[in-house]
Amino acid sequence: MTKRSGVLEFAVLGILHEGPMHGYELRKRCNAVLGSLRAFSYGSLYPCLKQLLAAGWIAKDTDAAVPGKRSRIVYRLTAEGKEHFQSLITETGPSAWEDDGFGVHFAFFGRTDAATRLRILEGRRSRLEERMDGVRSALARTRERVDSYTLELQRHGLESVEREVRWLNELIETERSGSTAAGSDVPAGGATALAPVAPVMTTEITRTS
Amino acid sequence: MTKRSGVLEFAVLGILHEGPMHGYELRKRCNAVLGSLRAFSYGSLYPCLKQLLAAGWIAKDTDAAVPGKRSRIVYRLTAEGKEHFQSLITETGPSAWEDDGFGVHFAFFGRTDAATRLRILEGRRSRLEERMDGVRSALARTRERVDSYTLELQRHGLESVEREVRWLNELIETERSGSTAAGSDVPAGGATALAPVAPVMTTEITRTS
DNA sequence: GTTAGCATGTAAGGAGTTACATGATTTT
């Protein structure tokens, strides 16, 4: 129980729900789903796949198929993997509140139930409120030499957090009003905070860095 | 030239401009200045200080002083360290455009000249615009199965980037209008985008994670 | 007098990147 990769492991298991995939494709999907949250390289993906294999959460088949073609390795989720993913996404501990942790949990919200979603959203919100309190009380207590740029950075950072809290509030309300249909992929209700499913971004997000 | 820590090194050198400090104090100031951007532990700070000493960028004196008291170690910036910091902050390469890199650069904007500030702000902006283009063109091209939560996450992510771009636009304009007073800590002008320097947050931001 | 916070480190290990290595297949 070596406390594996966390975010990457989570994402891989989540994405493999879409169906069997080979490593290359998995990485693309992963970076597409996580968007600007996170990007991974093969240097972390392949070792991760190895570990997931060893744990029995995924299995690999070789895509032999056409004779003339090179055979590629296709990974698929096992029953144990599905189970493990469920236990990961249902977990409402601190890892579901951190920046990255919350992001992946949210990205796969469709794979869990409404009650869990609500717990995680509320956990995240109170986490952010703690942060805001810390900043604000520090603001009230101390007044120290800080140049205007540092100040501006902190002001902007605080606003970002406030904005996320407002977003969470909307999501929580939507989640509550649609909570009759537990486990449904899309919560019920007409005027929800969730955008209508229409054109969608899928391919890899440019990470020129 | 082992390509030292980057952000932490940068922050330590920047903060030591405020005056000599011992490690404990430095960490607090560091986490206060960087705010929600980043937090560091002693496990990275002390080794970093060691490396900076070896490089000759900082020096340590023992705060002997009062006889009855325990003597603490006080670090101060050397002339070489000051010089090195200037070369780091003036650098307008990609490291000044990444999320973390930009943040630290911005936090110490007061220590560089208006021209450099402008270059970095514009570099950051075009970096973010690239990202947005990537997302939007992907959005136009592909329409794939993505549940509404993933979509919502991406929409929110995109809005965050758009918001930062607007912020950068304001800063760039302020910087341009105040650019007559090069090298000044606070740009000239009455109605600037920079908040009035008043109560300021200084103490450590709660990182309960 | 005890709790909280000041103060200084080290060792082990986790999580990831970059650069290397290699080759197949598709597009222009």
Add this chain to the structure above:
DNA sequence: AAAATCATGTAACTCCTTACATGCTAAC
């Protein structure tokens, strides 16, 4: 026939955290 991108890895290294270890000092 060249360029792009698909495809699969490994080795070395970076940067950082957690947990350990130790003791001082101020405040209640």
